[in-house]
Amino acid sequence: MPALLRIVCDNTGMRFAAVARVTDGTWTACAVEDGIDFGLLPGGQLDVHTTLCKEARAARQPVVFDHASEDPTYRDHHTPRIYGIESYISVPIIRPDGEYFGNLCAIDPRPNMVSGVKTVAMFQSFAELIGRQLALEQRREATEVALLDARQTAELREQFIAVLGHDLRNPLASVGAIGEILVRRPEPDVAKYGDRLRANTRRMSKLIDDVLDLARGRMGSGIGVCIEAVAQLEAALRDVVAELRDSHPQWHIRETYRMRGHVECDLGRVQQLLSNLVGNAFAYGDPARPVVVEATLDAEWLEIGVRNWGEPIPPANLEKIFEPYWRPAQSKPGGGLGLGLHICSQIVKAHGGTLHVSSSRESGTCFTARLPARRGSTAIA
Known part of the structure; x- marks a missing residue:
C-alpha cells in the first residue's frame, strides 16, 4: 500500500x-x-x-x-x-x-x-485494486483460521483416540482372561464359546493396537522403533505365520525363507509388518489359492514379500491403499479400520525402507517391504 x-x-x-x-x-x-x-x-x-x-x-x-x-x-x-x-x-x-x-x-x-479524466480513472483503478486485495486478505485470514481450527480439532481427536485406546486395554484384558478360563472348561459348548470369545478379544486387541499406533504417529514424528541386532529373525517370522495359520485354518500359507546373518531392526515391528500384510492377504485374497510369504536377508537388505491371488487392485487405488482409514468400496462389512497397510508403510518408513505394491490378474497382488539390514544403509526405491 x-x-x-x-x-x-x-x-x-x-x-x-x-x-x-x-x-x-x-x-x-x-x-x-x-x-x-x-x-x-x-x-x-x-x-x-x-x-x-x-x-x-x-x-x-x-x-x-x-x-x-x-x-x-x-x-x-x-x-x-x-x-x-x-x-x-x-x-x-x-x-x-x-x-x-x-x-x-x-x-x-x-x-x-x-x-482530469485520466487522473480520476487512475484513482478508481487503484481503489478497485485495493478492494480486491482486501477481499483476498479477508479470504486468506478466514482460510488460516479454518486451518488452525481444523488442526486443533485433529489434535484433540488424536488425543482422544489415544486415551480411549489405552483405557480399553484393561477391560479387554479381563474379557480375554474370561475367554481363557472358558476354553479350559470340560463342557464342549462352553469351551467353544470361550474360544470364540478369545478370538474376538485378539481381534479387538489388534484394532486397539492399530488405533494407538496411528495416534502415536500423528501426534509425534511417526511410529517409534527400537533398533537392535536380531540374529534369529527367520524363527520370529515363522512364529507369526504359525499363529496366523492357527487362527485361520481355512487358509493355506506357503513360506520361503533365505536368511543369512543378522539384521538391525525392531523385531516386534517387523513381526507386526508381516502380520498386517498376511492379514490383508486373507481379507482380499482367494481362499482357494495359497498366500505366499517370502523373506530374504543378505548383507545389505531385508526383503519381505506377501502375495495373494484375489481380485487385482485397480490402478486408481494403488496410490490410496496406504492412506489411513481408506478401504476399497468392495470391502466386506465388519472388516478392519483401514489402518493395517498405513501402519505397514509407517513401520517401513521408520526403518528407512520402502513398501511397494504390484497387482495384476496374472501375477496376483504382491506387497514387498525392503528394509536396510544395517543402520546407515540408504533404501533405494
Whole structure:
C-alpha cells in the first residue's frame, strides 16, 4: 500500500495521499504518504464530519476539485477551510461483493489538476485494486483460521483416540482372561464359546493396537522403533505365520525363507509388518489359492514379500491403499479400520525402507517391504 500511495503522489503532484477506513462515525487512516507534514500516521483518526469522504461514501462517487478557493461548490465548504487544502480527490473503495470499505484520497495545500479524466480513472483503478486485495486478505485470514481450527480439532481427536485406546486395554484384558478360563472348561459348548470369545478379544486387541499406533504417529514424528541386532529373525517370522495359520485354518500359507546373518531392526515391528500384510492377504485374497510369504536377508537388505491371488487392485487405488482409514468400496462389512497397510508403510518408513505394491490378474497382488539390514544403509526405491 505505501508503494501504491507513492505512485499516486508521483503521478498527480499531490503531496499527501491516504487509504482510510470510513464508517458512519469514524475516519481511520490505514496507510499514509505524507509530504506536507500533515501529521497523520497509520491508525490516526479524523472527525469524519470534517472530511469529504463522508459525501463520497454516501454517493459512492468520487469527490474532486482542483482549486477550492475558486471552486463554486467548495469555496465555502468547511473541509478545505479546516484543513487548509486547495486540491482534493477522494474515491470510494468497494470490495468485489459490493461492501463499502473506505476511500483512497489525496490532498494538497496548493492547487493541482486532479479532476482530469485520466487522473480520476487512475484513482478508481487503484481503489478497485485495493478492494480486491482486501477481499483476498479477508479470504486468506478466514482460510488460516479454518486451518488452525481444523488442526486443533485433529489434535484433540488424536488425543482422544489415544486415551480411549489405552483405557480399553484393561477391560479387554479381563474379557480375554474370561475367554481363557472358558476354553479350559470340560463342557464342549462352553469351551467353544470361550474360544470364540478369545478370538474376538485378539481381534479387538489388534484394532486397539492399530488405533494407538496411528495416534502415536500423528501426534509425534511417526511410529517409534527400537533398533537392535536380531540374529534369529527367520524363527520370529515363522512364529507369526504359525499363529496366523492357527487362527485361520481355512487358509493355506506357503513360506520361503533365505536368511543369512543378522539384521538391525525392531523385531516386534517387523513381526507386526508381516502380520498386517498376511492379514490383508486373507481379507482380499482367494481362499482357494495359497498366500505366499517370502523373506530374504543378505548383507545389505531385508526383503519381505506377501502375495495373494484375489481380485487385482485397480490402478486408481494403488496410490490410496496406504492412506489411513481408506478401504476399497468392495470391502466386506465388519472388516478392519483401514489402518493395517498405513501402519505397514509407517513401520517401513521408520526403518528407512520402502513398501511397494504390484497387482495384476496374472501375477496376483504382491506387497514387498525392503528394509536396510544395517543402520546407515540408504533404501533405494
